[in-house]
Amino acid sequence: MRVGELLTAGFLALLSLYLMWKSTELPIGYIAGTGPGGGAWPFWLSAIMLVCCVCVAFNWWRGTSPPSQSEEPVLDSHGWRSLIFVGGGIIAFVALVSIISMYGAIAVFLFYYVWFLGRHGLILSLSISLITPVALFFFFEGAMQITMPSGLPFTDPVFNFLYEIIY
């Protein structure tokens, strides 16, 4: 945690510098007749962020914050495993949306999580992963009239069938 705290502060300081630099694409000073330039607000806020990062690093050096006193790892093997399986699952879910549609991706993600990570029975996993996207379809497309991504053309027959029920 101790090293992680310093690395995070360093990363956030770099981010602050990048935001300061990016803000200078618009004027950052006071322009007579028009007031502060468009870049002034984000520039000075990013500058304060940079100062805060320096303060965090100073507190780290003094060892006053809890993470700077901790010798525990940021993530142990279990932490990394759950981050990869859960976080990776979410990334795969979002990536699948443009291929097999939002509802298809929901079905796959729910099955993966409930069956593989949650270790629930096959029937329960299948029921949840099939009923949820159908219920969400009728809620979003039917009741709220919000169209979700339908993926590549091969999903059209399924959507045509469901749209016929709604309209």
Next chain:
Amino acid sequence: MDVLLLLGDGMLLSLQPLNLMMILIGVTLGLFIGAMPGLGSVNGVAILLPVTFLVPPGSAIIFLAAIYYGAMYGGAVSSITLGIPGASTAVATTFDGRPLAKQGRASLALVTAALASFIGGTVANVLFTLFAPLLASVALSFGPPEVFALMLLAFATFVGLGGDDIPKTIFSICFGLVLGAVGFDQISGAPRLVLFDYNGFLQGIGFLVLAIGVYGIGEMLWTIDQTRGDVTATTPKMTVKGMASDTKEAAKRGWKGTMIGSFLGFFVGVLPAAGATPGSLMSYGVAKMVSRNPDEFGKGSPDGVAAPEAANNSASTGSMLPMLTLGIPGSPTTAILLGGMVIWGLVPGPRLFVDEQEFVWGLIGSFYISNVAALLINLAFIPVFIWMLRMPFTILAPMIFVLSITGGYAATRDMFDIWLIVGFGIGAFFMRKFDYPLAPAVLAIVLGPIAEPTLRQSLLLSSGDPSIFFTRPVAGPITVIALILIFMPLVKVIRRQMGKRKKPAS
């Protein structure tokens, strides 16, 4: 006396079968729309606006106002049960609502939220009825320096909310404000902070994208990591006796927060452009400040649920006031209501109270009826919301992820935002690991687009002289209070450090 007669007529009008039906349907729909992460009163009112052309204008506005009411009640549901604030107005509710749910006391949190919302709504209705024209003139006297001073006060409250690590809290506030500046410069219209020159950033970063990322993804990843995947599901019991005892406890331990939220929320809600979010946040901050047990806040204090919930309901009624009396919407939802009124041939403004008395008092009467209906319907549905928490965590967690992604998409209809949600979620997980408070960033992204233009307009008015925030009669005291609140924790830290140095010396 005239006011009471007019209000009585208004209530009778709103109790007519068609209007009463509109209230019941509107409140129920609003409750569920508000409880859905990503959907709030704005979506409900906007989506159902075309439906209202089937009924007379009076019934139509009653229906939309009932949706607004229901959604404000419903916002607390996802904050408490799922830990995801469905709207910015419900962010402060998560601070204590979620810890209560984790302790198996979701019923207490939901009952407290419902009662506080009801009292907040009722206080606001009474203030609205009695002081509408007077408050409208006060609201009109708020120029850019006053609004900026109010925003500064809200940011000052964040510093108090963030805990002991002040640099991390200030970093979080500034980060949220910078994210709120991404997209276009509001005044010149020039593209600004288009990060990595990626065009997706041109549309800006919305509040929901950050809120869902932080609370829907980041918080869940953190919970899974902390509990080693073995979340002991709280099994809250839901009995009539239990609910009665929760009601008693909510009244006993949440009354102070409710009172603070009811009055403060209304006055902040009345101000054009301020709205319920700063109102709920300030109420939370003030309730914590005046509490005898401020350490309980953030760990599951009923006062911490009551203050923001009373405030956001009170503010939602308050924001109707500038809309009706001045024609200025106080929130995005009232902006849509205003549009609806124009379509129905009504002209909001000072003449509305004279020219359309029946309409105005029918609407005000419906506020009272909607408030009672919302309380009863909300209490009736609490067992359903509690049932959600009984699900095994390995089913609830993926459901929350799915609701986060679908809710995020429903709000903006842009896949780029979904990727941002995932990015913010993973970033928030690591920042949480290093004790960076994230709620200030989420709230700052909402207030940034209000604070920046008012600061720039104020400085333009004063030719760049910042003393404008101190010399004006309303802005001056607010700015001074805000600065005291900002520097108070700093002074505390310095005094604590000096005390530590003295101890070894003695």
